[in-house]
Amino acid sequence: MEERKKVIFSGIKPSGELTLGNYLGAIKNWVKLQDEYDCYFCVADLHAITVRQEPKDLRRRTLEILSIYIAAGIEPKKNTMFIQSHVPAHCEASWLLTCSTYMGELSRMTQYKDKSKNMGDSISAGLFNYPVLMAADILLYNTDLVPVGKDQKQHLELARDIGERFNNLYSPTFTIPDGYISTSAAKIMDLQDPSKKMSKSEENPNGYILIMDPPEVIRKKVSRAVTDSIGEVNYTDDQPGVKNLINILSAIKSLSPEEIVEFYKGKGYADFKRDVAEAIVSELEPVQKKVTELLTNKDYLESIYKAGAEKANYVSMKTLRKMQKKIGLIQR
Numbered sequence: 655m656e657e658r659k660k661v662i663f664s665g666i667k668p669s670g671e672l673t674l675g676n677y678l679g680a681i682k683n684w685v686k687l688q689d690e691y692d693c694y695f696c697v698a699d700l701h702a703i704t705v706r707q708e709p710k711d712l713r714r715r716t717l718e719i720l721s722i723y724i725a726a727g728i729e730p731k732k733n734t735m736f737i738q739s740h741v742p743a744h745c746e747a748s749w750l751l752t753c754s755t756y757m758g759e760l761s762r763m764t765q766y767k768d769k770s771k772n773m774g775d776s777i778s779a780g781l782f783n784y785p786v787l788m789a790a791d792i793l794l795y796n797t798d799l800v801p802v803g804k805d806q807k808q809h810l811e812l813a814r815d816i817g818e819r820f821n822n823l824y825s826p827t828f829t830i831p832d833g834y835i836s837t838s839a840a841k842i843m844d845l846q847d848p849s850k851k852m853s854k855s856e857e858n859p860n861g862y863i864l865i866m867d868p869p870e871v872i873r874k875k876v877s878r879a880v881t882d883s884i885g886e887v888n889y890t891d892d893q894p895g896v897k898n899l900i901n902i903l904s905a906i907k908s909l910s911p912e913e914i915v916e917f918y919k920g921k922g923y924a925d926f927k928r929d930v931a932e933a934i935v936s937e938l939e940p941v942q943k944k945v946t947e948l949l950t951n952k953d954y955l956e957s958i959y960k961a962g963a964e965k966a967n968y969v970s971m972k973t974l975r976k977m978q979k980k981i982g983l984i985q986r
């Protein structure tokens with residue numbers, strides 16, 4: 655019998671324009687893993703609506719993210735790419751898992767605490783339940799590995815706990831997934847405040863680079879990136895701005911931070927920053943061109959997300975049926 659290929663699941667939510675953090679922390683790793691694994695990559699539109707989205711922007715970004723996946727090198731023939739809301743089992747499984755998830759666990763999620771901080775009483779229950787939907791996404795496909803950035807680690811650990819609990823309460827049902835977090839790109843930091851994660855929701859646009867930023871904007875943002883007065887390229891927590899730029903270069907060029915430090919010995923920040931900017935531009939420019947091209951071909955995109963949903967529906971329904979049966983729901 656042919657051995658089962660290990661399964662990878664990951665996703666990105668279309669709640670804002672994608673950043674270099676999303677690209678290096680997630681997408682670039684996915685591209686490397688696609689030959690070895692059976693991969694599912696979704697556009698997590700249901701996660702995006704846990705905070706209010708303009709419908710027109712949500713539609714545009716959903717297709718743009720799918721285009722970015724393809725343009726970055728994820729091959730539609732080898733992988734299953736789909737839009738989360740096209741696969742109803744995710745919501746159904748999420749409810750079934752919600753019933754064995756504790757309020758305490760969800761209240762301890764740091765992302766929930768951060769996001770709900772300034773929301774007063776109008777925090778949506780969706781934001782609170784967000785990690786359960788993510789657990790459903792992952793568990794439905796008997797996922798072995800989840801390639802994400804460091805900020806998703808706590809959510810992933812909860813998904814493991816929820817899966818293990820279900821397996822213990824009923825009987826073994828889910829594979830318990832491991833995280834796959836790349837070293838240098840695990841957490842790309844804000845260019846203006848390197849103590850914070852690079853994020854599309856930051857107010858100062860000089861802090862983040864968008865995947866679709868034009869080359870001249872990328873160059874300007876890198877040249878303005880905060881460094882320090884030490885003037886030497888070192889990989890240390892005492893120079894967080896420089897360290898972050900080293901991590902970016904390291905992830906793009908597949909060089910170790912030590913190799914980069916060695917190369918820039920005796921050179922100043924100007925040379926270093928110029929090289930970082932050029933590395934980002936040459937990495938993203940071809941992706942941008944392909945995205946622009948793909949977005950003019952809606953039929954092609956539709957053929958991909960439809961085929962993806964068909965496969966994802968088939969696989970996820972099998973797991974959902976098992977869950978329903980074990981819980982004691984009568985089969986249709």
Ligand code: TYM
Nearest residue numbers: 664665666667675676679680698791802803840841842852
């Ligand atoms: P999201 O949309 O916030 O981020 C998508 C991916 O990008 C990574 N990432 C970063 N990595 C390094 N440095 C950064 N500055 C940075 N910013 C973002 C994130 O870690 C993530 O891997 N809940 C998820 C989406 C999701 C999902 C899933 C992921 C839904 N279902 C199932 C894995 C499995 C999210 O909001 O990611």
